[in-house]
Amino acid sequence: MSDTINLQPEKERVLIGGLNRNKTSDFDYTMTELGELAKADNMEVVDQVIQNLDHKDAATYFGSGKIQEIAELANGLDVHTLVINDELSPSQIANIEKETKLRIVDRTELILEIFADRAQTKEAKTQVEIARLQYELPRIHPSANSLDQQHSGGGGGLRNRGAGETQSELDRRVIRKRISDLKQNLKALEKSAATQRERRQQSGLPKVALVGYTNAGKSTTMNQLLARFDQLDADKKQVFEKDMLFATLDTSVRTIQLPNKQQFLLSDTVGFVSHLPHNLVASFKSTLAEAADADLLIQVVDYSDPNYREMMTTTTNTLNEIGIENIPMIVAYNKADLKADTNYPEVNGDDFIYSAKDPASIDALAKLITKHIFAGYHTVNLLIPFSEARILAELEAHTSIIEKEYTEQGTQVKVVLDPIRYNKYQKFVH
Structure with missing residues (x-):
């Protein structure tokens, strides 16, 4: 019998660590999140190290005693990487590496590694590489080169991604030129994405x-709305979903048609996380343009997570x-089915408790969306003379036509009009 080949990459064993400065209320939450981020980057969290300090140590982030403790703990657990719950300066990373002989990954680099793995489209890959190089730029210095080989192993190997150059080969001039070209x-x-948005508008x-x-x-x-209201083509239109952080970085837009023939565009955008690197936020502004142009936002919250309020603040x-x-x-x-003693679906003003896997919840969500986006719309009967074929073509292209019938006088349509088109086509109301 032949041996089974395991194609899954081996998880890298890591320590995670952080400073609880002034015993901040969200520290435990961010450490839990750091552990989830590490798992998302194919790491196994073996233990965590926490120190209560008012301020970061300018040289080594942690105090000197804690640095020694980390080195001993890592040696005893046979761990070679420490993931830190903060963005560190280049000198802090170099000093901790020197003192502990560990590979140091700060929170920003970890998130960038995950984004580099998840990026699928050319736009997302370009956005991630810009943010990655902007992070690397101040970290190019000779003292880092001795750790190049150590940095490239495990955890996704950020420094081997993107431009395909190792840190020792990059210098500031080359990186700045690369960033300029990528921008x-x-x-x-x-520009291409903006043109597509204009067409949708x-x-x-x-x-x-x-x-x-x-x-x-x-x-x-999104997938359940598609399955509920577009059953013929739902499988083709499904977006990628998986129970992990940053399953997708790309905005997907789908047309949802309700049973009354009314339609709206629904976009699924990249998810957020606390302390998202500023350069990454700036790079992904264009990806989130769909949200900026929206008539209605739906903030989806994991109601079953004990930290859901902090997540809402982050959003x-x-x-x-x-x-x-x-x-x-x-x-x-969302995920009310995972929260004990919770009734769903339940609507309270603009708050909605539901489970995305529950058909009744999806129906209730559709009604709530309809109430918002079609509040100023009018369902009217229009009689379009055959001589006004241009008007009929415009209606067919830009509105939701519920019924259409050809008569001797022209084409009679039952159509849903936004306030502007309602005023524009008043003379055809029949």
């Missing part, structure tokens, strides 16, 4: 965007950082 490429990609369909914390259930919600802060404000929002508390 030019990104502008062209963003010309359709006259309302736009709804799913936003929220990573792994809250945005993609599942709000990230939306504000990228300039998405003053758009009506439904707060959709």
